[in-house]
Amino acid sequence: MGQGRVRLGYLLNRARNIRPGNLVEFARQTQKVSKAPLPVIIADMLWCSVKYDMGFRDYAVWDIRLLNAKERGTWMTHPKSFRVTRMYNTPEGRAKLEDKRRFAREYADLLGRESIDLRDVDDTELAAFLARHPKVLAKPNDGHGGGGIELHETGPDTDAAAFRAEVTGKGQTMIDEFIVQHPDMSALYPDSVNTVRLITFLDKAGVVHLLAAVLRIGNGAVIDNFASGGMFTMLDEHGVALYPGVDKNSNVYPAHPVTKTPIVGFPVPLYDQVVELAFALARRTPEAPYVGWDLAITPSGPVVIEGNHNSSVFQPKPSASGVRTGLLAVYRAAIGF
Structure with a gap:
């Protein structure tokens, strides 16, 4: 299926299912970092959704209102990610990852749990x-x-x-x-298993590309994901947190609000083993070359939570990080879209 056809289908589906409430919600969220009137933000959000293939939440979470046209064009977005998923991840690959029963069987030697x-x-x-x-x-x-x-x-x-x-x-x-996490990870927030998501792409030559490394931290729930109130920050090549945590409502946390543990500079323990495990999983999954792997870290090493064939996109939030460019170039260099 060609890129143009996938994009057209996606845009038509979005147009049919657009909800005015979402526009207003994300526009009000944007007003945390912009003094622009609500109608101006909404108009800009709609323009960016077409011009840059950008979701409304993308616009709000990544402070797109604050960026110039050149900077806006550097962001990997969820519609673009959807297109990559549809183009590269086969139905067989998606089934292999979605069916938890099958996943547990086929990756039993790598799960660690x-x-x-x-x-x-x-x-x-x-x-x-x-x-x-x-x-x-x-x-x-x-x-x-x-x-x-x-x-x-x-x-x-x-x-x-x-x-x-x-x-x-x-x-x-x-x-x-239930995974008993490494004490360093528990120090961040003990009431959920805090995880690392590594988004990988396996190219035709069998080379695994690491597109993004993300630390996900719980905040008030037993799970750490964004939709459940958790926060995220980006990791450097050594597994060290680069920026404050950010949640889905664009709240920024230099330290965890419950434990007061600083997030910036937090080193993920056993990070080399985490990357090694994610790469082994990626090589095991040629039917779905584009995957976000969720891994937890125990005192004895990393364990696998799941593989997401439709991974969310994670990038630094400009108002929290000072970084005004996204990861689109990284994705394009690896995938070639």
């Missing part, structure tokens, strides 16, 4: 799993964005049959051991 599907075990096997793990996460097999995930405290006395009935009644069939 124990995961079971209730459809594959009887109550005796389930009871043994629950006895081994004092905490587990119950997930829907095809969930997205952290939706439908619940934490359960378990142990040798947990009634396996009752547990099965409870979670399957909520559509949850995947059960993962």
Whole structure:
């Protein structure tokens, strides 16, 4: 499918589904960094959505209102990312990553954690799993964005049959051991597993390109993703946080609001191993060369959370970082679109 056709289809779909409430919401968010009147911001947002292939949230989170035309043209956007996903990630590759049951089977030697599907075990096997793990996460097999995930405290006395009935009644069939994170990661925020997302592209020569390295930090929820109130910052080549954390509402955090741990300069432990694991995962997935890998760090090394064939885009926020250019050049150099 050609780029032009994919883009046209995307734009038509957006036009059909545009919600005025979203425009106003993101325009008001933009007013945190701009004194421009709301109608001016909305008009500029609509112009950028066509001119730069840019989502409304992209415009708000990356302070596009503050940038000149040349700077605006340097940003990788979610519509562009969608187009790359559709052009390079095959249906087989997307299925391989989306189906948590299949993912756990095909990447079992790389996961670094124990995961079971209730459809594959009887109550005796389930009871043994629950006895081994004092905490587990119950997930829907095809969930997205952290939706439908619940934490359960378990142990040798947990009634396996009752547990099965409870979670399957909520559509949850995947059960993962709860990850005990590295103490350095816990110091950032102990109430969620804080993760690293490495966005990679596997080219036709088998070379893995690292497009973006992101530290994701929880803030008030058991999961750390953006949609659930978490924040992110970008990492340098050594795994050190470059900028303050930013959440989906464009709030900026030089230090975590709960733990007061400084975010800028935070070094991700065992980062070389994190990158090595992500590259191994990428080489295992030629059917989906463009993936965002979510990895957690335990005291003994990194473990795999999931692979996202439709990864969000992460870039520095200008008002928080002082950086006024995006990562489009990095993506284009690796992918060639």
